[in-house]
Amino acid sequence: MKAEIIDGKQAAERLRTEIGRQVVRLREQHLLTPGLAVILVGEDPASQVYVRNKARQAREASMASFEYRLPYSVPQEKVLELIARLNDDPAVHGILVQLPLPPQVDADRVINAIRSEKDIDGFHPVNAGALATGGDGMVPCTPLGCLMLLKHRLGDLSGLRAVVLGRSNIVGKPMAALLLRESCTVTIAHSKTRDLADECRRADILVAAVGRPRMVPGDWIKPGATVIDVGINRIDTPDGKGRLVGDVDFDSAAEVAGAITPVPGGVGPMTIACLLLNTLEAACRQHGLPVPQGLMEAAWG
Ligand SMILES: Nc1nc(=O)c2c([nH]1)NC[C@@H]1CN(c3ccc(C(=O)N[C@@H](CCC(=O)O)C(=O)O)cc3)C=[N+]21
Numbered sequence: 001m002k003a004e005i006i007d008g009k010q011a012a013e014r015l016r017t018e019i020g021r022q023v024v025r026l027r028e029q030h031l032l033t034p035g036l037a038v039i040l041v042g043e044d045p046a047s048q049v050y051v052r053n054k055a056r057q058a059r060e061a062s063m064a065s066f067e068y069r070l071p072y073s074v075p076q077e078k079v080l081e082l083i084a085r086l087n088d089d090p091a092v093h094g095i096l097v098q099l100p101l102p103p104q105v106d107a108d109r110v111i112n113a114i115r116s117e118k119d120i121d122g123f124h125p126v127n128a129g130a131l132a133t134g135g136d137g138m139v140p141c142t143p144l145g146c147l148m149l150l151k152h153r154l155g156d157l158s159g160l161r162a163v164v165l166g167r168s169n170i171v172g173k174p175m176a177a178l179l180l181r182e183s184c185t186v187t188i189a190h191s192k193t194r195d196l197a198d199e200c201r202r203a204d205i206l207v208a209a210v211g212r213p214r215m216v217p218g219d220w221i222k223p224g225a226t227v228i229d230v231g232i233n234r235i236d237t238p239d240g241k242g243r244l245v246g247d248v249d250f251d252s253a254a255e256v257a258g259a260i261t262p263v264p265g266g267v268g269p270m271t272i273a274c275l276l277l278n279t280l281e282a283a284c285r286q287h288g289l290p291v292p293q294g295l296m297e298a299a300w301g
Helices: 008-030 045-060 076-087 107-113 125-133 141-154 172-181 196-201 250-254 267-286 295-299
Strands: 035-041 064-070 094-097 161-165 185-189 205-208 226-229 233-235 243-245
Touching (some): 035 267, 076 107, 094 267, 141 226, 172 205, 185 196
Parallel strands (some): 035 094, 161 185, 205 226
């Protein structure tokens, strides 16, 4: 194996430690405790694990965490009512509604209902628009985490060719916008892209976010490229336990890439750390306090 493994777990731990310090400072100097509210609809076991992890890590960073569990069959109105209440709750600075949602609940309606200042996922159109036009809104957690890992490895990204595989509003599009902001030459590739392998082979930076287990083989990767694997796919194994794999075929990719993120232990932990970062920033903004600087650098320390 040739590639350096980019340790997202370690980078996320460093970032969370620094966030925790800033939260303690806010509490002591301004009597302000950043609060994160997480809404989970339904009983999906994987989602329950994520939500529990988010709440635990928020508390470990000295934040307040509020969890709301609604039944799978909940009417959309009930979800919107809860959001309206949290929008007006001064103890809540960030609201996250775990996706996906059941069919009777329209995700766009729900996202639009969250006050954009409390939209720590960065999914609200106001925040998506700010990212696209160079404003300073909330940046979606997964792309932000990916960017930190890229800077950790590469420093300045200016002029590099970046290919983003996947065009979702949650990862692909905001990832491309962030890389453009860093002055990369950005290509968004997707299921209709012709000569997908050739597009990928041009990439100095390849971000895979398609949700297809091990879709990207090593021979799609430019030698020395930096590969960020956003995929978290559970696959069956002969022992029946199953395991997590990314969108990239790790073993063959690691023979070619200069650096690569593992799954698990890559992008996932950074996503949660960035969620805490956004909650801290949201709390500061809502109270007219300066946003602590230099936190992102903590991740690539
Ligand atoms: N509104 C909303 N915001 C989200 O940010 C959001 C969401 N909905 N819905 C679901 C996805 C998924 N997601 C993950 C975050 C961390 C890990 C993570 O830390 N994964 C560990 C492994 C965890 C395990 O072992 O299962 C890792 O990659 O090392 C995974 C998945 C956030 N999501």
